[in-house]
Amino acid sequence: MSKKFNELSTKHIEFIEQQKIFFVGTAAANGTVNISPKGYGSLKVLSPSRIIWLNVTGSGNETSAHVQLNPRMTMMFTSFDGSPVTLRIYGKASVIHKLDEEWEDLNSHFEQIVGARQIFDLAIELVQTSCGMSIPYFEYKGDRDTQIKWATKKGEVGLREFWGEENQQSIDGFPTNILEKS
Numbered sequence: 313m314s315k316k317f318n319e320l321s322t323k324h325i326e327f328i329e330q331q332k333i334f335f336v337g338t339a340a341a342n343g344t345v346n347i348s349p350k351g352y353g354s355l356k357v358l359s360p361s362r363i364i365w366l367n368v369t370g371s372g373n374e375t376s377a378h379v380q381l382n383p384r385m386t387m388m389f390t391s392f393d394g395s396p397v398t399l400r401i402y403g404k405a406s407v408i409h410k411l412d413e414e415w416e417d418l419n420s421h422f423e424q425i426v427g428a429r430q431i432f433d434l435a436i437e438l439v440q441t442s443c444g445m446s447i448p449y450f451e452y453k454g455d456r457d458t459q460i461k462w463a464t465k466k467g468e469v470g471l472r473e474f475w476g477e478e479n480q481q482s483i484d485g486f487p488t489n490i491l492e493k494s
Contacts, residue, residue: 313442313443314440314441314442314443315440315441315442316440317439317440317441318438318439319360319361319436320360320361320401320436320439321439324399324439324441325360327389327391327397327399328355328357328399329357331389331390331391332351332452332455333351334350334351334355334387334388334389335347335348335349335350335387335388335389336365336375336385336386336387336388336432337385337386337388338375338378338379338382338384338385338386338405339378339382339384340377340378340381340382340482340484340486341381341382342484343482343483343486344483344484346374346375346378346482348370348374348375350365350367351455352366352368352425352455352459353423354366354368354422356421356422358421360436361435361436362433362435362436363387363401363433363434364418364421364431364432364433364434365432365434366419366428366430366431367429367430367431367432368425368427368428368429368459368463369427369428369459369463369474369475369479370459372478372479372482372483373429373475373478373479373480373482373488374483375407375432376407376429376430376488376489376490377481377482377484377486377487377488378482379405379406379407379432380407380486380487380488380489383404383405383406384402384403384404384405385402385403385404385405385434386400386401386402387434388400388401389401390444390447391444391447392447392448392449392451392452393449393450393451393452396443396444396445396447397441397442397444398441398442398443398444398447399439399440399441400439400440400441400442401434401436401438401439401440402436402437402439403434403435403436403437403438404434404435404437405432405433405434405435406433407430407431407432408430408431408433409489409490409493409494410429410494411493411494412493414431414433415431418431418433419431426460426464427459427460427462427463427466427471429475429479429490429494430490430494472491472494475490475491475494476491
């Protein structure tokens with residue numbers, strides 16, 4: 313049976329902090345719906361009604377394009393061990409780029425990750441828990457270092473070139489503004 317809340321409880325925050333992976337869903341008014349897996353300890357709960365997460369360079373940049381057009385975001389956490397729980401957080405997000413005024417303050421909440429490109433700031437509107445009884449058990453073996461090695465090898469100049477080639481538009485052609493704002 314699902315339960316709804318207006319904000320995160322202490323129990324919800326503890327559950328989130330135990331998860332090694334989370335999923336982010338976004339969509340513009342039209343076009344492709346995007347769901348992205350995230351990790352690296354890149355998420356911080358700032359308050360019961362606010363979450364931030366650091367986005368690292370990847371093959372696409374859908375979340376940024378979508379949030380700039382339509383700020384709706386859903387985050388999902390699910391237990392792969394222990395009690396079966398799925399936690400969804402619904403809210404309005406903003407994307408913070410490196411040249412934005414808020415960047416330095418928000419970035420100070422994270423360990424520095426090579427290839428960081430944006431921070432997403434989610435104002436929570438609804439929290440929902442439901443059972444995760446059909447979710448299989450999985451064992452966490454550790455974070456992959458592939459992205460960090462790749463970004464380190466690219467360097468700052470190489471990452472900007474990559475952003476210019478691969479991260480300026482969503483797959484539907486929506487702008488991400490990554491070069492102009494970073």
